[in-house]
Amino acid sequence: MNRWLIFLVIFMLIFSLTGCSTSTSGNNTDANQNITIRIATQYGLQYAPAQIMEKKQLIEKYLPGAKIEWQTFPSGGAINEALAANRIDFAFMGPPPFLISWDKGVKIKLVSSVQGGPNGIVTYRQDIKSIMDLKDDDKIAMPGIGSTQHIFLQMESDKLLNDPHAMDDKILSMSHPDAMNALLNRQVAAHFASAPYYFEELSNPAMHEVLTGREAFGGEFTHIFMVATEEFHNNNPMAYAAVYHALVDAVAIINEQPENAAKILAPIYNLSEEKTLKYITWKEVNYSSTPYGLLKMAEFMKKAGYIKKIPERISDIAFENIIAQMGKKNGEQTEIEKLQY
């Protein structure tokens, strides 16, 4: 019986230890000087503002002495787990994982839009002109169920076949770099790609585009958002403002001084400066803090069964700076509000 007791104690210890490790919620009185801000980002040119923020130390500009922890995550799914576990304060992610998380009751809201498209389905097969031309065993590689790309495919399938799930059998889940290799080696019929892989593939004369994200979505969309936990936002107003403004700065740098931004980004993505500049100024690329298509995305995701509820008003899913950006007109919607449908 003694052995059992020891076992039990060890088990309890392990469980309780993991429970009380660092959870920095900051200290209001401490003038934000010793604060640690944990930010999750992902790899891809859509996340360029995050990398500019990090390399140019833009948050530190507003919050000298703050400690910023940047972490790169492999997918929105992994970021969601970290958010739910309160291991990160800010995250860069696509709309679907954010809405899934919000729907499940994780206390997070949108801070800002980061980037809007483009993305699209690229193939080498001359016979494929639309997704309807895909044969039974043709596969489309994409980052997985519930990714922005997957939702777009479902939207198109809903339009053409009246069933969002009709194309689900064709999906092969892979990371973008793996998918690009598979496409170049002709092992998958198509790849629903995003930057920089999308641009790399389209630069290849043997490849052509079947469907753009914008066509599938039926309008402008935000590809990447920045989100924050409500806890961090409520407890650290100065730090929240600093991170938000650093993001705005980064977006402005990319838009106003793209050469400068390309110089910073090129080594991160292992691309030449000229190529990076070409990719961040590609037709339809839009780095912007204004959200697009937010509620349309939510409505479709409810229809397709990903989420159970739709945000009733923008304040359900966004912090005050987005609410202010939307504006409010009596009796009608503002132009920015209209962009959300």
Added chain:
Amino acid sequence: MVNKRLKLNRTIFIVMLLAIWEITAHSHIFPELLFPSLESILSALIHELEKGTIVLQTYNSIEMILEGMIIGDILAIIISVWAMISRRINEYVTTLVSIMDPLPGIALLPLAILWFGTGRNSIIFIIIHSVLWPMILNTVTGFKTIPKIYLEVGSNIGLKKIKIITNIMIPSALPSLLTGLQVGWSRAWRALISAEMIFGATGKESGLGWYIFEKRFMLDMPGVFAGLFIIVAIGFIVETVLFEIIEESTIKKWGMTN
């Protein structure tokens, strides 16, 4: 009697683990979303079983594992027998095993995709890789520990080479072969689940790894644990029932264990 007490002990142990889990879940040390209670896992499991896709996915997983294990184990026995014939081949095989065995199958995924494309065959290739090397290692060890006198008696009474292999070498090495099978079985599951979490096919071909990946993306932790529970249950049944029966009717009956 001893056996019964062992079984009772095991049951108590499992019940204790479950109780600790349940207490931890209800204490809310961890966010409920990430550390679900047993009842929510159970209801997710029932819900998934009613929906039915998980049954098909479990079937697909087991089928892929069996396919990989059968090919891998037969290959392993052939290679091991071959390695017994000459010292030089033995040297090559041992070197190959020590190079290949520590390599995780997942690291070979790019090669698998190159050779077998993106589908079932690549996953089976990775399962074979994870089964083959431990099986060779154990089989060769088993063959090496066969008392010389057995083999000499066999050839003295005029048995052919093939008979010596099937009637003397394999039965004598059975304890090691079973260990190899057991190691291969658990490694095969790991290989399958991780391969499917890196590149998964949706639809009819998918297995439990894809199921877990999907549930994880949907932040449906009870669903994830329901999938893990199925894997644990299958593993437990195979370990305690299937391997037990094989051991009882062979090596225990023949008095090869203590």
